[in-house]
Amino acid sequence: xxxxxxxxxxxxxxxxxxxxxxxxxxxxxxxxxxxxxxxxxxxxxxxxxxxxxxxxxxxxxxxxxxxxxxxxxxxxxxxxxxxxxxxxxxxxxxxxxxxxxxxxxxxxxxxxxxxxxxxxxxxxxxxxxxxxxxxxxxxxxxxxxxxxxxxxxxxxxxxxxxxxxxxxxxxxxxxxxxxxxxxxxxxxxxxxxxxxxxxxxxxxxxxxxxxxxxxxxxxxxxxxxxxxxxxxxxxxxxxxxxxxxxxxxxxxxxxxxxxxxxxxxxxxxxxxxx
Amino acid sequence: xxxxxxxxxxxxxxxxxxxxxxxxxxxxxxxxxxxxxxxxxxxxxxxxxxxxxxxxxxxxxxxxxxxxxxxxxxxxxxxxxxxxxxxxxxxxxxxxxxxxxxxxxxxxxxxxxxxxxxxxxxxxxxxxxxxxxxxxxxxxxxxxxxxxxxxxxxxxxxxxxxxxxxxxxxxxxxxxxxxxxxxxxxxxxxxxxxxxxxxxxxxxxxxxxxxxxxxxxxxxxxxxxxxxxxxxxxxxxxxxxxxxxxxxxxxxxxxxxxxxxxxxxxxxxxxxxxxxxxxxxxxxxxxxxxxxxxxxxxxxxxxxxxxxxxxxxxxx
Numbered sequence: 001x002x003x004x005x006x007x008x009x010x011x012x013x014x015x016x017x018x019x020x021x022x023x024x025x026x027x028x029x030x031x032x033x034x035x036x037x038x039x040x041x042x043x044x045x046x047x048x049x050x051x052x053x054x055x056x057x058x059x060x061x062x063x064x065x066x067x068x069x070x071x072x073x074x075x076x077x078x079x080x081x082x083x084x085x086x087x088x089x090x091x092x093x094x095x096x097x098x099x100x101x102x103x104x105x106x107x108x109x110x111x112x113x114x115x116x117x118x119x120x121x122x123x124x125x126x127x128x129x130x131x132x133x134x135x136x137x138x139x140x141x142x143x144x145x146x147x148x149x150x151x152x153x154x155x156x157x158x159x160x161x162x163x164x165x166x167x168x169x170x171x172x173x174x175x176x177x178x179x180x181x182x183x184x185x186x187x188x189x190x191x192x193x194x195x196x197x198x199x200x201x202x203x204x205x206x207x208x209x210x211x212x213x214x215x216x217x218x219x220x221x222x223x224x225x226x227x228x229x230x231x232x233x234x235x236x237x238x239x240x241x242x243x244x245x246x247x248x249x250x251x252x253x254x255x256x257x258x259x260x261x262x263x264x265x266x267x268x269x270x271x272x273x274x
Numbered sequence: 275x276x277x278x279x280x281x282x283x284x285x286x287x288x289x290x291x292x293x294x295x296x297x298x299x300x301x302x303x304x305x306x307x308x309x310x311x312x313x314x315x316x317x318x319x320x321x322x323x324x325x326x327x328x329x330x331x332x333x334x335x336x337x338x339x340x341x342x343x344x345x346x347x348x349x350x351x352x353x354x355x356x357x358x359x360x361x362x363x364x365x366x367x368x369x370x371x372x373x374x375x376x377x378x379x380x381x382x383x384x385x386x387x388x389x390x391x392x393x394x395x396x397x398x399x400x401x402x403x404x405x406x407x408x409x410x411x412x413x414x415x416x417x418x419x420x421x422x423x424x425x426x427x428x429x430x431x432x433x434x435x436x437x438x439x440x441x442x443x444x445x446x447x448x449x450x451x452x453x454x455x456x457x458x459x460x461x462x463x464x465x466x467x468x469x470x471x472x473x474x475x476x477x478x479x480x481x482x483x484x485x486x487x488x489x490x491x492x493x494x495x496x497x498x499x500x501x502x503x504x505x506x507x508x509x510x511x512x513x514x515x516x517x518x519x520x521x522x523x524x525x526x527x528x529x530x531x532x533x534x535x536x537x538x539x540x541x542x543x544x545x546x547x548x549x550x551x552x553x554x555x556x557x558x559x560x561x562x563x564x565x566x567x568x569x570x571x572x573x574x575x576x577x578x579x580x581x582x583x584x585x586x587x588x589x590x
Contacts, residue, residue: 108481
């Protein structure tokens, strides 16, 4: 395996945390990214640096390309036929569009949580062990441990510990979404991509997921697409504002919500459109 | 429509009211229609009950001439012998099972593999081309398959297995397998295609390969539909008549040899129907007993399918 994509050692992380914020390592470096759906130019010259152990929120009106962008980061966008890209996205220093970069390897390092909870129609236990199992972990004791740690990590352990063998579809929507987060944690990813993870949830479940994101930030880098500007303001460190496939503004969250530089950003966050 | 209230000489509400009066008759029809539909549904239920009743009644008469013990345990089926006739169903069952098992061995792997290809790998265009072609196979008359088995498959098989008789279990078994493959492929593909895409995405996002998604997510999620398709196909193989009548021979044998001549339950019924067994003879009644046994087989298969698919169902 290439040395550059190995998860940084604890010392390295500590060093980063001790030094200034701006010195945090870059996880994703997007340079000159363009994306077309057939003839439709959906992303235009995107340049974004995403840092380690931060929550980066992506906001913007519907159809601005924010979901497209986050799905490009783990190459899920390639499931759509007729997608073309140019430019580069470097994940830990390696271009993910490189022919030699296997998508399976990338997606093992970069987890994803979807808009609608999508657990597998299996037991809660099997949902969490699915990832480790396909990557060859079969030892029952290790799997048990993974299940407990992942479910604890997703703050759902206490609710489900007595019914691990029940079907995941018996859980409420909010629980299902946290189970999907646990499923994603079970392969110990480096980055977690969240595509509007709370848009199908009620306010209380939303709150729980938001608290969870704050908690997860300590160990993971999180990129979250959201429709909800208050949510972005509450949970993110940096915010990128997308409009018509372009990044209009990308800076610290408190700055973008208090003193936006661009008129269009200001119009959007004050609710004048979108 | 840009109707302006002021310029209107008529009121839409009034028109609706007027139409409604004419509709009064239609409302009567609304009430009669469900009753008519119920009647048509009852027709098929009554037919089924009638068939089962006839089967049971005639089978009962048969058992007044031949004991149930002989029917179930005797190892010979010599209905046409005047002096030492024997009515043991086992040789006919063995013929049916041999053919059905061979058909299943051929059809399940090919059918499932095609279903996985069509639902998980094929582009829309490929699927739209291949699926109708597969379904055409299901529309070929079975008598054609029968002669295909006898005049094409059997000679080729005899090149490979010199001891193969002209009438045997292997050739019709393989051809029935070919015949039911599209059924498994098409129905399983339907079941797999209806698994929501969000589940595939969930697995792909965890770093699963396409094949792992197909085998470990889509297949288990669609398993109830897949099992149903397999059982349906095997029921069809058990009940298949013309192919075995043409290419299987008419020698009931109780063994597991697939190279020799056999007779299945269905082929026996054909043989008797073609001959001149008079009404009221034991042979005449025997076809009902055999038919009833056949019916039990497919009934058990269907119950089994329901049980298995309920047991393994993954709700989504």
